[in-house]
Amino acid sequence: MSAALETALAYHRAWTGGDLDRAMTYVADDIVCDAPAGRIEGVAAYRAFLGPFAGMLRSATLLAAFGDDETALVMYDTETTLVPSAPGAECVTVRAGRIVHSRFLFDRVPFDAARRRLGETSRP
Template identity: 65%
Template sequence: MIDAPSPALETALAYHRAWTGHDFDRAMTYIDDDIVCEAPAGRLQGADAFRGFMEPFTHILTDSSLLAAFGDETTALLMYDTRTLPVESAPGAECLTVKDGAITHMRIIFNQAPFIAAEARAAGS
């Protein structure tokens, strides 16, 4: 028996491929205008606030490796590792709620320690 693909996972993966592929405009086509994003930086509401938070990260991204992806009708969970200009490894995870092909809620968790260490090294230079 072959399971039907998860609608939420399909949307989450398409979004992930777009932003990790440096096509943030395409990534935003999967984001609901009224998205709520809970991130280490705090709660963001609306597509403009989300873009302001996420798009700058894509400018320092050099590579990404998807570690795991799961989903059902409305929820998807992605875990990945990113390589950026300042750090070699910055693991993260996203729990996404999807409705009608758009991401309406996202909770992002990522390890800030590598970035804090990189900033401390740069300040000491």
């Protein structure tokens, strides 16, 4: 298994398993994440971004994972308290065993629709 893929999968297993503290050990202090909501910089901001989603996670199913020495792509489907199926993908760059960049893709539409049904206006 490639170095980047090993790191990406360890990170994925940690946060989808409910251990956000462990997941953050795979993330560089100066991570840059490009997500649907915009750019997130730094490990504290990244944790604040991921934490609410991880908190509503019920289960995750790994769909595919590929990688080389520096880049890995992990695609998965999640079940959350808001929606029964929320597919996502992360393409990460890894250096020295830590994720330094993440391109985080997911569809916000099902979450927005669920929140409207519940009368919520804020996003985690």
